[in-house]
Amino acid sequence: MENESLKNLAIKELLLQLADDDFIHAYRGSEWLGLAPHIEEDVASSSIAQDTMGHAVIYYKLLEEIGEGTADWLAHDRQAHERRNAIILEAANGPGHYMKDPDYDWAFAVVRNYFYTQAKAIRIQSLQSSSYAPLAEVAQKVQMELYYHLMHWKVWFVQLLGSGHKEAVSRMKTAIEKTLPDFAGIFSLGQFGEEMVEQGLIEGEAAIQKKWIDAVTPIFESVGVATTFEIGMEKGDGRNGVHTEDLKTALDTLSEVYASDKAASW
Amino acid sequence: MSTVLINADEIYKLLEDVKDPEIDTVSILDLGMVEDVTVTGPDVTVQMLPTFLGCPALSIIQKNVERALKQHPIVRNVSVEFLRAPSWTSDRITEKGKAGLKAFGISPPPKQMKKDGSWHIDCPYCESTFVTMENIFGPTACRSILYCKACKNPFEAMKPMIKMI
Ligand SMILES: [Zn+2]
Numbered sequence: 236m237e238n239e240s241l242k243n244l245a246i247k248e249l250l251l252q253l254a255d256d257d258f259i260h261a262y263r264g265s266e267w268l269g270l271a272p273h274i275e276e277d278v279a280s281s282s283i284a285q286d287t288m289g290h291a292v293i294y295y296k297l298l299e300e301i302g303e304g305t306a307d308w309l310a311h312d313r314q315a316h317e318r319r320n321a322i323i324l325e326a327a328n329g330p331g332h333y334m335k336d337p338d339y340d341w342a343f344a345v346v347r348n349y350f351y352t353q354a355k356a357i358r359i360q361s362l363q364s365s366s367y368a369p370l371a372e373v374a375q376k377v378q379m380e381l382y383y384h385l386m387h388w389k390v391w392f393v394q395l396l397g398s399g400h401k402e403a404v405s406r407m408k409t410a411i412e413k414t415l416p417d418f419a420g421i422f423s424l425g426q427f428g429e430e431m432v433e434q435g436l437i438e439g440e441a442a443i444q445k446k447w448i449d450a451v452t453p454i455f456e457s458v459g460v461a462t463t464f465e466i467g468m469e470k471g472d473g474r475n476g477v478h479t480e481d482l483k484t485a486l487d488t489l490s491e492v493y494a495s496d497k498a499a500s501w
Numbered sequence: 502m503s504t505v506l507i508n509a510d511e512i513y514k515l516l517e518d519v520k521d522p523e524i525d526t527v528s529i530l531d532l533g534m535v536e537d538v539t540v541t542g543p544d545v546t547v548q549m550l551p552t553f554l555g556c557p558a559l560s561i562i563q564k565n566v567e568r569a570l571k572q573h574p575i576v577r578n579v580s581v582e583f584l585r586a587p588s589w590t591s592d593r594i595t596e597k598g599k600a601g602l603k604a605f606g607i608s609p610p611p612k613q614m615k616k617d618g619s620w621h622i623d624c625p626y627c628e629s630t631f632v633t634m635e636n637i638f639g640p641t642a643c644r645s646i647l648y649c650k651a652c653k654n655p656f657e658a659m660k661p662m663i664k665m666i
Binding site: 279283285286287288290292293373376377380386387 | 551553554555556557585586588589590635636637638639640641642646660662663664
């Protein structure tokens with residue numbers, strides 16, 4: 236009995252992590268709409284953001300099926316401290332505001348998108364053999380879409396970091412130095428991580444992090460850039476509800492319409 | 502006990518009239534989105550596969566299916582379910598579906614990607630193979646943008662969706 240409820244808790248926590256990661260990541264991606272470096276990129280990155288929001292929705296629906304509230308409520312009506320996304324994904328795209336003087340950092344977008352998409356690909360691979368069947372089914376579909384996302388961000392990453400262009404390379408390196416110190420938050424499974432692994436829901440943090448380093452290392456080598464991968468969680472573990480002001484601001488903005496009339500049907 | 506009132510074939514016939522909301526030359530049947538139809542007395546359940554998880558057209562398609570099937574004089578309840586498995590893949594598009602896509606100016610997805618992950622698409626207007634990929638991502642989740650260097654037309658192609666190992 237107690238084991239059963241612990242298992243259910245682990246499933247719920249894992250679904251929340253997956254959903255909240257993709258949700259805030261898609262939101263940050265959508266903020267680039269109209270601001271991306273060129274028109275083709277505008278089309279591509281908003282298409283990716285739309286796919287990613289679709290992934291968040293499917294995880295929220297799995298939560299809805301196990302009685303954790305409606306997908307809309309889960310997406311819009313939870314406070315920052317109830318969210319489980321990794322802190323690096325909530326970080327603002329740059330100074331300024333979408334509507335007013337956005338001074339967004341494309342290098343940071345490329346680095347974060349490539350790093351996260353690669354991590355997500357490894358996680359999705361693992362989830363395809365999850366003992367939780369609904370998750371294994373969803374993972375297969377997500378993987379097919381993710382193939383194109385990963386290809387896209389890898390191209391940007393290699394092009395900019397390997398460009399030999401002084402400003403591009405320096406901005407990319409700055410973005411990498413900004414991303415890695417909090418990137419362990421992506422691999423964290425939170426306080427119920429052990430239970431998740433024991434139940435066969437997903438592989439452990441260390442295993443996934445190692446696969447990520449193995450996948451990213453040759454890409455760094457291909458452009459002749461060395462890195463030591465000093466991955467940390469300096470700002471805390473989002474899986475346990477620790478978050479920054481950036482998340483609160485984002486949630487206030489993205490739920491504005493929802494909050495204006497919670498009973499409306501769209 | 503009631504006798505069988507509705508033949509599943511009649512339902513499939515009605516589904517042929519439900520087109521992709523943005524491509525009116527292709528039905529949802531020819532896109533391979535319909536996995537199964539179950540008839541229980543006057544009630545019909547249609548099990549469908551989403552092309553892309555984030556596709557905003559899914560709820561429109563659902564409503565259009567309900568509306569189409571309710572035209573049948575005996576149908577009472579229609580329920581549309583989107584399944585998680587199997588995953589929709591682009592090789593589910595029928596030959597008729599491919600012809601419909603082409604008629605709309607969209608190249609059908611290639612049957613199979615080559616081993617190196619590359620894929621080859623012909624121009625839907627002049628059949629030329631002399632085309633360039635402008636953007637893997639297009640105006641909708643399922644389409645890419647290409648350019649034909651032979652007839653100098655931009656065109657779109659359905660993005661291949663296949664199971665990766
Ligand atoms: Zn042509």
